[in-house]
Amino acid sequence: MSTRWTVRNFLWGEAPSTKQERSLLLKLDFFILSYTCLVYFTNYLDRSNINNAYVSGMKEDLSMEGTDFNKVLTIFTCGYIVGMIPNNLMLQILPPRIWLPLCQIVWGVLTFCTSAVTNVQQLYAIRFFQGMAESSTFVGTHYILGSWYKPGELGKRSGIFTSSGLAGTLFSGVLQGAVYSNLNGVSGRSGWRWLFIIDGVITLPIAFYGFWLFPDVPATTKVFYLSEEDRQLATTRLRGYVEVKHSPLSWKLAKRVLTRWRWYACSLLFAISGETESFGSNNLMGQWLKAVGGYSVEQTDYYPAGVTAFGIFSTLVCATWTDYTQVRWPVLLYMSGSCIVASICILVWGSPTGLKFFAYYLAGASYSGQATTFAWANQICADDDQERAIVLASMNMWNNVVNAWWSIVFYPATDAPRFKKGMIAMIVICAATIAVTGLVWYLENREHRLGRRLENRTTSENEQEEKQTVVRLT
Secondary structure, eight states: OOHHHHHHHHHHOOOOSSHHHHHHHHHHHHHHHHHHHHHHHHHHHHHHHHHHHIIIIIHHHTTOOTTHHHHHHHHHHHHHHHHHHHHHHHTTTSOHHHHHHHHHHHHHHHHHHHTTOOSHHHHHHHHHHHHHHHHHHHHHHHHHHHHHSOHHHHHHHHHHHHHHHHHHHHHHHHHHHHHHHHHTTGGGOOHHHHHHHHHHHHHHHHHHHHHHHOOOOTTTOOOTTSOHHHHHHHHHTTTTTSOOOOOOOOTHHHHHHHTSSHHHHHHHHHHHHGGGGHHHHTTHHHHHHHHHOOOOHHHHHHTTHHHHHHHHHHHHHHHHHHHHHTOOHHHHHHHHHHHHHHHHHHHSTTSOHHHHHHHHHHGGGGGHHHHHHHHHHHHHTTTOHHHHHHHHHHHHHHHHHHHHHHHHHHOOGGGTTTOHHHHHHHHHHHHHHHHHHHHHHHHHHHHHHHHHHHHHHHHHHHHHHHHHHHHHHO
C-alpha cells in the first residue's frame, strides 16, 4: 500500500471497496456533518456566550452578586437534565429532521430574548428552558452518528462534531471581543446584549437547513439525495456492526437497560470524566484574568480562546487515533493526566504567570475525552438501537446532574482567582476517571469473552447434532 493511502486510511478510515459505498459515505459526511456541526456550533455559541457576557458588562448591568453567575449555570444545567432522555426518546417517535431543528428554533428565539433581560431572575427562567431545548443536540447527534457509521468510522466523525461545539466556544470569545469593541452602546444597547442578538441571527437559518436536508436514520430516511440503492446499502453495510432495526417503544426496553451493565458503567464514566471540562465550561481562565486585574475586556474575552483551541486540536488528534487503533481508553488517560498537571501548576500560586497560562491551555485536553467516550458507548451498545439511545442520553444526563452543583461547590465565582478547592477536586476527579475507565474496559472485554464462548458452544453443539444426524441416517 502506498504512503498516500496509508495516510488517508489513518486520517479518514479505510476506503470503502465499492464506488457506490464511497458515494454514499461522501453524501452522509456532507449532509450529516454539515448540519450537526453547524447545530452544535450554534449550540455552544448560544451556551458559552453567557460566560463572555458575564465578564463583558452583564454582571454590572444586572447587578449580579456572589454566586449569581454560578446559579445561572446551574439552572441551565437543570433544564438540560430535564430534557435529556425525553429528547432522545422523541427521536424514536418523530423524525430527527423535524425534532432537532424544532428544538434549535426554540433555543434561538430564547437567545434573542436574553438580549432584553433586565434582572437576573429573568435570566434564570430563560436559561432553564434554553437548557431543555439545547439538550436535544449532543446526545441526539451521537445517536444519529452511531446509526449511520461503522465503529472504525465513528470516532473521527464524533471528534469533528464535538470540535464544532468547541469552535462555537472559541468563536464566542472572539465575537464578544469584536462586538464589545464595535457595538457597545450602539442604539443604547450594551455590547453583551448585541452578542445575544447576533447569536440568534446565526442560529435560526441553520434550523431551516436541517428541515430540508437532514437524513434521519437509515430505517426511515426519505431524503431526495439518497436513492433506493443507497438506502438499502446504508442498512446492509452496518450488519454485524450496528443494530439497524427501528422498533416501537415498549416496557421491555427498561428491562433490557436496567439488567445490563452498560447503562450503569457508561453513565458513571461520563458523569465523572465530564467534570474535567470544568476548566472551560466555567471559564475559569476568564474569571482568573478578571479577578487579578490588569487585562482589558477584550483580552479577558480573547485569551481563554487558547483553552478551546487546544481542546479542538486534542479532540481531532485523539479521535483519529482511536479509529485507527480501535482502542478508546488511552484518550481518557491522556486527558486525566493533562488535567492533573494543570491543576498542580495552578495550585502552586507562587508560580509564574506564564506557567498559569500554560496550565489553563493544557487543560483544554479535557475536551478530548468527550468524543471518544460517546464513540465508545456507541460501540458498546451497537447491538441494541433503543438501548443505545437511552445510554447515550443517560451519560450526558448524569454528567449534568453532577454539573448542577459542581460549579457552585468547587468553582464559585467568589473563589476567583485561585479556585484552590476546585483544583484539588479536579485532581481527585481525574484519578476517579482513570479507575472507572479501567472498569468499563474490563466489563466490555468480559462481555466479548462470554459472547465468544457462547458462540463457540453453540457452534460445537450444532456440529455435534449434525454428526448424530449423519450417524442415524447411515
